[in-house]
Amino acid sequence: MGNITIKDVAKESGVSTASISRVLNESGYVSNETKARVLAAVKKLNYQPNAIARSLKQDKTNTIGVVVPDIANPYFMKIAKAIEDTVSNSGYNLIFCSFDEDSEKERELLTVMYEKRVDAIVLATSGESEDIVASAGIPIVLLDRKMEIESQQLDYVIEDNIQAAYGLTKTLLEQGHRQIGVVNGSLKVSTGWERYEGYKQAMQEYRLKEDLQFAYQGNFAQQDGCLAVDYFLSLDKKPTAILSFNNTMSFGVILELRRRGYNIPEDMVVASYGEVEAAQLLDNPQIIYVKQEPYEMGLKVGKIIMHRLQKRKKIIQETFIPQIHLYGSR
Amino acid sequence: MGNITIKDVAKESGVSTASISRVLNESGYVSNETKARVLAAVKKLNYQPNAIARSLKQDKTNTIGVVVPDIANPYFMKIAKAIEDTVSNSGYNLIFCSFDEDSEKERELLTVMYEKRVDAIVLATSGESEDIVASAGIPIVLLDRKMEIESQQLDYVIEDNIQAAYGLTKTLLEQGHRQIGVVNGSLKVSTGWERYEGYKQAMQEYRLKEDLQFAYQGNFAQQDGCLAVDYFLSLDKKPTAILSFNNTMSFGVILELRRRGYNIPEDMVVASYGEVEAAQLLDNPQIIYVKQEPYEMGLKVGKIIMHRLQKRKKIIQETFIPQIHLYGSR
Numbered sequence: 001m002g003n004i005t006i007k008d009v010a011k012e013s014g015v016s017t018a019s020i021s022r023v024l025n026e027s028g029y030v031s032n033e034t035k036a037r038v039l040a041a042v043k044k045l046n047y048q049p050n051a052i053a054r055s056l057k058q059d060k061t062n063t064i065g066v067v068v069p070d071i072a073n074p075y076f077m078k079i080a081k082a083i084e085d086t087v088s089n090s091g092y093n094l095i096f097c098s099f100d101e102d103s104e105k106e107r108e109l110l111t112v113m114y115e116k117r118v119d120a121i122v123l124a125t126s127g128e129s130e131d132i133v134a135s136a137g138i139p140i141v142l143l144d145r146k147m148e149i150e151s152q153q154l155d156y157v158i159e160d161n162i163q164a165a166y167g168l169t170k171t172l173l174e175q176g177h178r179q180i181g182v183v184n185g186s187l188k189v190s191t192g193w194e195r196y197e198g199y200k201q202a203m204q205e206y207r208l209k210e211d212l213q214f215a216y217q218g219n220f221a222q223q224d225g226c227l228a229v230d231y232f233l234s235l236d237k238k239p240t241a242i243l244s245f246n247n248t249m250s251f252g253v254i255l256e257l258r259r260r261g262y263n264i265p266e267d268m269v270v271a272s273y274g275e276v277e278a279a280q281l282l283d284n285p286q287i288i289y290v291k292q293e294p295y296e297m298g299l300k301v302g303k304i305i306m307h308r309l310q311k312r313k314k315i316i317q318e319t320f321i322p323q324i325h326l327y328g329s330r
Numbered sequence: 331m332g333n334i335t336i337k338d339v340a341k342e343s344g345v346s347t348a349s350i351s352r353v354l355n356e357s358g359y360v361s362n363e364t365k366a367r368v369l370a371a372v373k374k375l376n377y378q379p380n381a382i383a384r385s386l387k388q389d390k391t392n393t394i395g396v397v398v399p400d401i402a403n404p405y406f407m408k409i410a411k412a413i414e415d416t417v418s419n420s421g422y423n424l425i426f427c428s429f430d431e432d433s434e435k436e437r438e439l440l441t442v443m444y445e446k447r448v449d450a451i452v453l454a455t456s457g458e459s460e461d462i463v464a465s466a467g468i469p470i471v472l473l474d475r476k477m478e479i480e481s482q483q484l485d486y487v488i489e490d491n492i493q494a495a496y497g498l499t500k501t502l503l504e505q506g507h508r509q510i511g512v513v514n515g516s517l518k519v520s521t522g523w524e525r526y527e528g529y530k531q532a533m534q535e536y537r538l539k540e541d542l543q544f545a546y547q548g549n550f551a552q553q554d555g556c557l558a559v560d561y562f563l564s565l566d567k568k569p570t571a572i573l574s575f576n577n578t579m580s581f582g583v584i585l586e587l588r589r590r591g592y593n594i595p596e597d598m599v600v601a602s603y604g605e606v607e608a609a610q611l612l613d614n615p616q617i618i619y620v621k622q623e624p625y626e627m628g629l630k631v632g633k634i635i636m637h638r639l640q641k642r643k644k645i646i647q648e649t650f651i652p653q654i655h656l657y658g659s660r
């Protein structure tokens with residue numbers, strides 16, 4: 001009987017755990033009817049809210065800020081869903097901002113989040129806001145993208161981009177491709193330069209030099225993928241494969257190839273860092289891709305935040321190693 | 331020379347208009363170097379910030395809350411982009427919350443937004459938060475979905491859902507379809523019941539009755555579209571066309587049909603309320619769809635917010651009439 005949890009109260013009352021937290025912490029709006037149902041269930045089950053959970057509430061606003069470069073990217077939204085699934089049990093809500101890969105705007109939005117007194121921030125950085133992050137005064141967990149700050153260590157959950165991009169490139173080389181068109185994200189962002197670095201390492205292993213004519217400089221947006229295809233197909237010597245370094249650019253690549261009547265992989269092989277769900281619509285598909293694990297990454301981020309809000313001090317830095325999925329082998 | 335605007339200052343200084351606003355209003359973070367560049371440009375051009383813009387800043391937090399049911403839906407994100415393009419010139423930033431079509435969570439998130447002291451809210455409601463909306467104390471603009479409140483009129487920007495869904499259904503009837511599988515959104519939400527109403531009106535015109543066996547009750551999510559296909563294909567008498575009442579459910583319908591090897595439109599005709607960009611990947615595609623205008627709707631919402639923040643009193647209610655796009659005629 002001592003192990004009654006908030007989930008039992010939720011089951012008994014038919015009210016969400018987040019609302020129950022609000023009732024028990026007397027914070028935020030809950031309708032009178034819901035309140036009555038929660039209190040009846042608490043009484044019936046003789047539920048004792050746990051002391052750690054209660055101590056978290058002092059001086060807290062129960063909100064976590066999520067600052068990302070592209071709020072429409074399903075990768076970030078799957079991560080956010082997992083964070084929410086982890087923290088909502090403790091009564092936290094997420095608020096989001098999107099800086100569209102604009103570093104000046106990222107700086108502004110971090111300040112907005114501080115002004116809104118969020119309890120913690122999850123940040124996928126453009127890589128140019130070290131000073132603002134260093135002066136935060138609240139926990140910041142870096143997501144997907146690294147940042148170096150001299151004075152302090154930060155929690156992060158990232159991927160081994162070099163390793164995964166190396167593997168993806170090597171897959172193309174093993175298939176015999178020597179003219180590989182690369183669609184880069186911003187090289188100022190850790191995921192951008194690390195993925196390009198992985199590509200260069202694989203090329204070196206095959207004693208091939210990076211060919212700058214085959215590198216298109218994008219910025220992680222769908223439109224960059226479309227423009228990269230425009231560019232590659234305008235070359236006299238066209239690539240036989242396109243290697244795109246994030247999911248939204250890859251979607252642009254695939255869309256533009258299809259608009260021009262190219263079949264994938266017969267007419268052009270496509271390799272993507274990140275899954276493109278819509279690629280399942282292709283006839284006899286397939287693209288080669290690095291399978292990311294956004295939901296699992298988000299669960300980890302959520303746990304780190306809860307750990308931090310409980311004032312624990314140990315820094316947690318987690319690196320996921322995504323796997324290559326081999327579709328489209330010929 | 332009297333017509334120098336903030337955009338001229340942006341051009342001269344190479345700094346975004348949002349940051350210039352922050353400098354001039356002494357609100358939020360701007361680096362010293364940026365500040366110096368802005369002030370030099372202001373001096374050089376003899377720029378006089380406009381009085382209305384300055385009056386807006388008193389007691390303001392320069393943030394607008396956007397509360398939507400599904401932050402990953404490109405429809406809402408295109409609207410948000412347009413709102414941002416409209417209000418960022420005046421120094422406003424957007425913060426987002428997503429309630430996943432859960433009305434209790436919508437109520438919580440509206441309260442979070444009030445606590446964060448946003449200056450105005452844009453809300454795509456689940457339809458069950460009238461009391462919270464009525465007590466807001468700040469401007470609320472309804473987006474996409476209506477809500478009736480006895481005591482007050484609200485600004486809104488919506489679509490004529492009945493008219494558009496009627497047209498979409500009639501297109502299928504004119505093509506000879508009599509067994510039409512309908513994928514509904516929640517009938518508690520205005521867009522859900524209005525679209526179903528449009529379908530029923532077209533059926534009545536053809537002296538056909540709604541067949542409840544052919545109505546699948548979803549809730550606007552991709553997964554609902556997949557499950558609807560599961561259901562329709564399990565029937566002895568299968569539909570010849572599937573009519574799906576939002577873009578994300580339609581994407582689920584198309585994905586699931588392709589996974590099962592169905593060609594569209596040869597094996598199954600698909601009609602969608604809302605555009606599915608990925609449908610361009612289909613071989614010899616096509617789906618019939620209601621073309622929404624999210625960007626234009628967002629521009630309108632942005633203008634209404636600015637109007638409201640300037641304390642103007644006139645209520646603005648705008649209804650867009652989306653057009654039917656006829657792909658897949660046979």
